[in-house]
Amino acid sequence: MWERILVDGRAGLLMTEGLRMTRTNPVTLPPEMLRHPSMVSLPDRCLRPAETAALVAGLAADIAVWASLVRHDPVNRWHTRLLWTPFAEVYLLGWTADQDTRMHDHGGSVGAFAVTEGRLIEERGRARSAVIDRCEHLTGSVVPFDARHVHNLGNAGPDPATSIHAYSPPLPFMRFYEPDAQGRLHATHRRPVDGPEPDDSVAPLPLLAGTGQQGAHR
Ligand SMILES: [Fe+2]
Numbered sequence: 277m278w279e280r281i282l283v284d285g286r287a288g289l290l291m292t293e294g295l296r297m298t299r300t301n302p303v304t305l306p307p308e309m310l311r312h313p314s315m316v317s318l319p320d321r322c323l324r325p326a327e328t329a330a331l332v333a334g335l336a337a338d339i340a341v342w343a344s345l346v347r348h349d350p351v352n353r354w355h356t357r358l359l360w361t362p363f364a365e366v367y368l369l370g371w372t373a374d375q376d377t378r379m380h381d382h383g384g385s386v387g388a389f390a391v392t393e394g395r396l397i398e399e400r401g402r403a404r405s406a407v408i409d410r411c412e413h414l415t416g417s418v419v420p421f422d423a424r425h426v427h428n429l430g431n432a433g434p435d436p437a438t439s440i441h442a443y444s445p446p447l448p449f450m451r452f453y454e455p456d457a458q459g460r461l462h463a464t465h466r467r468p469v470d471g472p473e474p475d476d477s478v479a480p481l482p483l484l485a486g487t488g489q490q491g492a493h494r
Contacts, residue, residue: 323363354369376428391414404460450467
């Protein structure tokens with residue numbers, strides 16, 4: 277049913293019956309995950325936030341298929357990709373105390389996350405706004421977000437946390453934000469991503485002209 281392929285030079289899997297593929301390490305993913313109804317029933321188009329919420333909720337409810345994959349790394353926040361298609365991607369994340377993402381957006385993608393263990397603290401805002409809402413998401417929470425969502429998500433501890441995240445389309449990049457003197461959030465740079473983490477090993481990318489991002493500097 278599954279065969280190994282290369283997608284963009286990466287090892288991946290091709291689901292030959294459904295043309296669904298993932299770019300994550302094929303060794304780590306149990307077949308039950310790849311055949312999960314939440315995965316194989318996805319439409320061949322980009323998802324709405326509520327659909328990404330249903331996807332992560334469906335996976336979160338089936339602990340047996342992903343629990344053995346979970347890791348918590350106090351040095352580098354751990355994640356593994358569970359699914360990649362041209363329209364959506366899904367990740368499993370492990371958080372130790374005090375790990376957070378920094379204030380960012382999702383490059384225009386929508387998405388959702390489900391907290392499956394512990395609790396996550398979210399500071400959520402909007403570009404050019406000084407309003408920051410602080411939310412606590414306990415185990416069982418499912419949180420959809422739109423394409424304009426800006427947030428810092430983290431584990432305030434003391435216990436580890438685990439979550440499942442979906443993005444649609446797959447994250448093209450992440451923009452990172454800093455407050456100005458009035459506390460309003462402004463995008464400062466983009467970073468390429470290969471997962472829900474920015475690649476800090478490469479130079480940040482400039483914001484794109486003509487997309488409204490330059491206005492975020494003001
Ligand atoms: Fe995020």
